[in-house]
Amino acid sequence: MDLFLRDRTVASPTVEQRGLLNAAVSEQRILPARAHLSDRGEPLWQSTMLVEGFMIRYIDDLEGCRQVVAFHVPGDFVDLHGYPLGILDHSISTLSQVLIATVPHTSLSRLLEADASLGRILWGATLLDAAMHRGWLFRLGRLNAEGRIAHFLAETNSRLQAVGLSDGSTFSLPITQMDLAEITSLTSIHVNRVLRSLRENRVCVFRRSRVEILDRDRLERIAQFDPTYLYIASSVGSGNP
Amino acid sequence: MDLFLRDRTVASPTVEQRGLLNAAVSEQRILPARAHLSDRGEPLWQSTMLVEGFMIRYIDDLEGCRQVVAFHVPGDFVDLHGYPLGILDHSISTLSQVLIATVPHTSLSRLLEADASLGRILWGATLLDAAMHRGWLFRLGRLNAEGRIAHFLAETNSRLQAVGLSDGSTFSLPITQMDLAEITSLTSIHVNRVLRSLRENRVCVFRRSRVEILDRDRLERIAQFDPTYLYIASSVGSGNP
DNA sequence: CGACACGTTGAGATATATCAAACGTGGTGG
């Protein structure tokens, strides 16, 4: 739980509370890439902390096309909201191979009874997810293809930087152009063309599971990226303050 | 607070707890249509319960075009998430004239100290908002213009029905086609054409601030509307269970 | 009665989707 709520402006756990959360983990395990964690509509008895790797939450349409509604990086409590909700309205899968820690809901309940202030912290964590959903609504609703892809890359860069997995311009992103398409609601063909354009314009290169941002300022301008919604404490190096 | 979390599957307040929440209200007041409640980025010291009327939460792009990220109906705790977050990442306005009840955050803190189970209830309420955001991401990402508008109308019908403001086919919706455009990320011109088509196909009529659903089943099919994400207890009359 | 916001309609422009095909490239087994 070292990365959980790292560098955020909402209440984050103390060292002791991190210890309590770690103690509540019932098991840690590795899942392969493209594995299914849970399905829309099924009841949930534990929640999952993502320790290493990347996961998505998504909703299928009638033809089976996915709309990704959340992208998760290490330190994210992927389905914490499943604890109060009981049932999820979406499915969860891995993108890359992942290491996850499982926390049974019974343990969470015990924890919250023992330490009431932890409740506020977990609440805050789920609200960051909601804020991110709003950032994504803005992305889909108000940006063109280039803007959407730039926005996703800028967001991911900032989030990974907050947990020490990006230096502010370069990071590992083991996803396909098809994944990017399902995130940004474009076809993979169009994603490909936009990526080429970003590359040719020396804004950003995405290749072989690596993102290299050449001009962060321009990238974030294209994306109209305002990181307010990420509630990150130190917005060092971020373009639009 | 009579309508708060009415008919939902998440934990909802007992009669006594509703009393406590009502007692925490510092003032009730009326705001006119098209009034500003709060602005993105400003700190928040109280939260707002919507008693009557309709409100939106939105994010502006650089040209000042709004993307609406949430639509609120009576019984909604519009900015409850502002309590743990402290600062909001979006703005809030009224659409119609509204009656609102204001709850200071200090009162909320006192309430939560006195009654820990209330924490879970308020947490659940904010998670319903997040689930709605996901429904909206699906709408923007996977539906065409007709589907998006149908989806919004189907959702609003279900939500209003849960609080007794729709009979399942007819309800008052005092918003303009421009508002609908900002919700669905379309131009108001295109909204107009789609509404005509829905009307001519005898699916649904939206006119003079009234929605009349002629064929709920078809409307919800067009919208690929699956009300799972609303977590409504009795999904009576709803097309896709 | 006139003004102003909102709604309606038409013609033309454009971003993105769709269809089709070729091209890498890393992994696997013979």
Added chain:
DNA sequence: CCACCACGTTTGATATATCTCAACGTGTCG
């Protein structure tokens, strides 16, 4: 070690949903 295979990427040509611009209609309220 090479041949092959599957998967992801790249490119081109064409189709289409939605936008943009421009004008006109209509209801409501002072």
